[in-house]
Amino acid sequence: MTYNNAENYCVRIKCNGKIGSGVLIAGCDTFYVFTAAHCLGDEMPIIKEIEIQKQTDYQSEFKNISVVSIKEFDSEKDYALLEIDFEDEEKLLYQYKIAHSFLPNTTVEFCGYQGINNDEYRPFPCKLITSSDSNHCFKITLYDGETFQQAGNDGDLIAGGLSGSGVFVYRHKTPFLIGILNSVVTEQAYNSDINCCSVHHIKDYFEDYIDLSDFENLINWEENNRRERTESEILAFKKTDSQFFNYLYKKNKVLYPDSILCDEITVNQIRSYLSMKENIDTYSRIYPDLFSEFKTKVSKLVNQVKTQYSLSVDRPNEAKLSQRDLQNELKSILEFMPSTTTFDLSEFQLIEWLGICTLNFTNND
Template identity: 55%
Template sequence: MANNITDKYCVRIKCNGIVGSGVLFSNEETFYVLTAAHCFGATIPDINNIIIEKQDDYASPFNNIKSTRIVEFNLEHDFALIEIDFAEEKRLLYQYKLGRGVLSNNEVKFCGYQAVNIDQHRPFEGKILSISDDKGKFKVTLVKDTFDQAGESGHTVAKGLSGSGVFIYRHNSPFLIGILNSVFTNKAWNDDIDCCSIKHLEKYITEYVDLSDFENLKKWNENLEIERTGKEIENFKKENNGFFEKLYGKNKVLYPDIEQANKVTTKQIRKFLAMRENIRTIEDEYPMLYSKFKTIVKRYVDQVEDDYSRSVNESKEAIDIKMRLQTELKEEFKVLPEFTNIDLSEFQIIEWLGICTLNFTLND
């Protein structure tokens, strides 16, 4: 899911000539940046010397984030927590959750700013090698990548990544489990990295998920999806009120029982939002395929308005017309590859209902 890409929580940190990485962290009260303590040097820094910056994507300009207070500075476990003045809460609608109980061989992802290219964050993939839950630390190693590049020492190539947030994905949801501390020896032996777990942040955590309890994790994720969908639908109603009212109006013709009309409209918005995201991906990555899709849609518009939109005597008549149109569209869309994995005909019917291209009214 695009909204769950962990890169958007990554920040760059500069302090007293040192460049490091960090991860946005929040509880119910405020926002923080979590990073490695050694990114600030051997002693607690002056708050005015800390520069925290964030990009919208790897190629965009940096936006400054104001540091307001050093909450924790712990050299023993190598982590620091900085309270920040952050006004982007709405943009982080899909915030990650915190995870404990990680297991060896779990795959992880992290993203940070290497000193060899401090102006662009870079994602990495790895897996957990070993865990010391008592000490609140774990070790990961890279997969698909290496810090041994072009004769440079691993320490030099990895420099700057300290403080990067380490995430595990479960059921397509990211969980922050800790931060990078340092590579193992100056040569980054075996591409291993020591990490600090979120165990040390327990007094700031209002909720975390036990990643070793698969049944509870599954139930939690199902509840999270319901919560996310509810928020998405409410936001969609506010931002696209005209579309929603028109769609709802047609559904009251198609389904005279108000409770059923409500359920159908909610399901349609949920599907529409999910499919729209997939179609945007098709538009970006497969423009020729997207062009064929839109050409078919354009060819049908006049026919839909003239031959399918009408006043009906009963809901069954409108349902039959809608189903006949959707069946025709499915046949038309068969020329497109099946790898899209979405019902383009259903998406288009919902869109047409919401913009009145397909219109049903009841005869008086």
């Protein structure tokens, strides 16, 4: 499940004729939008003047998000923190933390609504140039080949709506929010440089403020993050009342008694199975004779799978060995198929047999 992209947290902000961007953050007990203060006007606005909207993808309809209160508004340092009424996609919002201690030339990404097209968000790959610890700000620049200038328009026009966009650093495929965009440097944006405000200004609102220089901390965070995603997927599969999933999960509990490992393997199997099933369905239509032979050969193994490879075991390794031997036999009878498909087809068939109880493993009590 690939949630961890900067665009998942991007919102559009309209206030008193101004249009900007913002970033969603999950706090301890509520949710917030962090944005540039100038996106809300020269002075603190009243709540009813603020309109926050979110898309599920860059071409979907906008959904409104209600503002509960204005927690911070600093026009000098150009940041604002808005508490919002937000109940959807809670799991998605817990996929990242705010962070500090980043280094120059670090790759970053931001996503927001450009002034020239504020109905679609767009992600931008960048790198950090420099930072100021005393003022809690930093500067980023677009990578070579990227520019804000388009069709003769000045860079500040193109980038105008991007103010307030969340700036993310990725570690172990996990995003960490480090700040927001404030302004493009110079009207023409010759160097595609952007001034940014650090999340340090709002760190007191959040439990975790990750030190990106602490390698061990990052590894632990990614492991916990991956476990949370796996657990959420397990719950989602269970809610479907899928007999296939329930049977598969029971067999994996025999093969992998450790619950964390069992969850991870089951989720990976479900992902692989659904992906391979789609491919097999497609190729079955293109090469009907070849895949008809595949189904015929596999069906001839069913009785053998039930009687020879299905076991009641004292130790997980007994079941694993039986599963390995069955996969090897599958590979041998599928040699007539293209060599690049043999492993995937044998893996697919194993998962399917586990999920429909043709291949059955139980524990001896």
